Amino acid sequence: MxxxxxxxxxxxxxxxxxxxxxxxxxxxxxxxxxxxxxxxxxxxxxxxxxxxxxxxxxxxxxxxxxxxxxxxxxxxxxxxxxxxxxxxxxxxxxxxxxxxxxxxxxxxxxxxxxxxxxxxxxxxxxxxxxxxxxxxxxxxxxxxxxxxxKPFGSSYETAEQLNNDLNEVFDEDQIFRIDHYLGKEMVQNIAAVRFGNPLFDAAWNKDYIQNIQVTLSEVLGVEERAGYYDTAGALRDMVQNHTMQIIGWLAMEKPATFTDKDIRAAKNVAFNALSIYDEAGVKKNFVRGQYGENADGTQKKYLDEDDVPADSQNNTFVAGRLQFRSSRWEGVPFYIRTGKRLKTKQTRVDVVFKKGTSIFGDAAGLDNPVLSILIDPVGGIDFKINAKDTTTEFQTRTNTLHWEVSPLDVERTPEPYERMIHDAMDGNGSNFADWNGVAIAWKFVDAIQKVWDENHEEFPNYVSGSMGPKASDDLLAEDGNEWIYK
Known part of the structure; x- marks a missing residue:
């Protein structure tokens, strides 16, 4: 007991x-x-x-x-x-x-x-x-x-005012800002996989990782949430909170101990090194989209949804490149994307490792090993590695090592809210956002939103049922990369 x-x-x-x-x-x-x-x-x-x-x-x-x-x-x-x-x-x-x-x-x-x-x-x-x-x-x-x-504010300014108000009553360690994504089992597995395996722990840096990708895609459209959603968009609704909190686990330094104080400190080292873009940086590193009809016209475009203004510039899709000014991550892009009316419902992290130098000759070209942490709708881990093909010549091919959360594990796993209520009762802030992380996420998002507010975009620019606008793929192609999940 x-x-x-x-x-x-x-x-x-x-x-x-x-x-x-x-x-x-x-x-x-x-x-x-x-x-x-x-x-x-x-x-x-x-x-x-x-x-x-x-x-x-x-x-x-x-x-x-x-x-x-x-x-x-x-x-x-x-x-x-x-x-x-x-x-x-x-x-x-x-x-x-x-x-x-x-x-x-x-x-x-x-x-x-x-x-x-x-x-x-x-x-x-x-x-x-x-x-x-x-x-x-x-x-x-x-x-x-x-x-x-959530939401904890609607901008850095409003979030700071709210935080100041709360600090008149509660100390920082008494405030538990909920982001239910941090209560998800496979989000919590990021730390276990990374720090529990010396192979990954030692290679979690610019010397071995080519890029990291975070995808949070939704099949549904705005549904009945237009009143709220048209003032928030994917950028504020998904990037500022869920996406940035997952990034925190991926980009953080190794904590001295696995306690909430040290975990937050390690995340904040990364957050404090995040590049906040100027106008040119936003235009170079971020893409926005708004869904149109699907291929057969049976789904409305965003602009035809109930309670959406006919001239709305709201984003229902965001893709971007994050960069950290740190010795660990110098030159390693973190790609994020999230959107509504995409092809599948999927939340996942793909860690793309660098290719090795082949000693097997030109016919045996190596691919990038990829570690994929599958969060929703089915939890699991994929690890794509290079192995020998079954041909006479010595050639290589990729094989994927796959583990999936079992039905018994699903049954035993606490729901995110159960876990988070328990952690708050226990005084454990590991899976809650602290003010520093929230503040930087808002500053980052506000800089992007400001540029978008000042520049008109022709919408819609992606078909419902696709994986977003072509510009999202082009963003990675500029670096010689591509989305792992297609």
Whole structure:
């Protein structure tokens, strides 16, 4: 049985879709595994008029697919309370304080508090300030922590203001900025593969690696998210957070120890060496796209989607070249691409190693060995290596060593939100973005967006069901490279 975690966990936005689909099932899994036992309580808040019985029924429905024992589920649900709250009205926080004190005494929670913000970003600062001013930050507990859903700001300026507001209440090590990609099993495997194998650890640098590629491709279009998406685009929606956090694991230095403090420090060495482009650099190193119809015209182009302005310059596709000013990565391009309405759903990392010098003659040309970490939709690892062909002459061919996550492993693997809630309860910030990384990602993205805002592009420029505009392939071809995943 794992060590029990003692805490009160409050979900702002406790009746929302995220809470019902992800958060409550994740907490229930932690309960079933023994991380939560007797000394915990969950509070849900929203503006909805719900009785406690109605809230309990909502939680019961939320965890239905995970229930194996009805008595166990009812024991879990008994730790839930609901409070109606307008998060911007300070008067309502007195009722929350009274409820917190009641639950602290009932379940012996020792003053430990975690506040999870699953609400509109405009309320983040307001809630944090009211938690402090209305006395909900405990003085006697082992910890007070804040979990924040993305987006963390919409630019560097707004992110910095939000961070300053939060720092008036919480220290940096108390703030857990969620990027659920960091909770994915195969993203976490990047560290295991890289640092757990001397072969890769020793070769993870400019002497052996030709380029690194990160692909996050989506099949779906904008769907019902046009209101938000047209103000964000692929650049802000996917590059600033998910893509940059994966890059952090790939480009980081080797940490002194595998603890959150040293992991963040090692990532920040890399982030601090990232080149932030001027206008010429953006035009040379980044490509944007917007999807058109598919080949048979059965899918709309982006400009015809509901709630999308007819003259929108929003990007639904981004490809780019990142460069790091460091001795480890000098001259090694990191290529990224992400987009909607692409050919397949795929999240993966391809590490392209340099070709060796062939001693076998011209007929036996060697290919680049490639290590591929497959993240979604099926986790796995491919390692393409050079080996002998089965012909009379001594020629080489590439063979791929393949491992795929088994159904049993999938069953055992914690969902990203389960892992991240547990880590926050445990005080482990390894899989959360710190302010330095967030700030640099925003500065990097803002520089690109500024250039794009000042230059008109003819859209659409790629067909739905393709892998993006031709300019994306040309970007790599300029360096004599090509996308591994086609």
């Amino acid at each position: 794992p060590a029990e975690i003692t805490t009160l966990l409050t979900f702002f936005g406790g009746t929302g879709d995220l809470a019902k689909r992800k958060l409550y099932p994740s907490v229930y899994n932690l309960f079933k595994k023994g991380y939560l036992q007797e000394h915990f309580a969950i509070v849900g808040t929203s503006r909805a008029d719900l009785t406690e019985e109605e809230f309990h029924e909502m939680v019961r429905t939320s965890i239905h697919d995970s229930i194996e024992d009805e008595a166990n589920a009812e024991e879990f649900i008994a730790h839930f309370r609901y409070i109606k709250l307008d998060v911007a009205d300070k008067d309502g926080y007195a009722d929350m304080l009274a409820l917190n004190n009641e639950l602290d005494a009932k379940f012996n929670l020792k003053g430990n508090r975690i506040y999870y913000m699953s609400v509109a970003p405009r309320f983040f600062s307001t809630i944090a300030k009211l938690l402090k001013s209305e006395g909900l930050i405990t003085e006697n507990g082992e910890f007070n922590r804040l979990m924040i859903e």
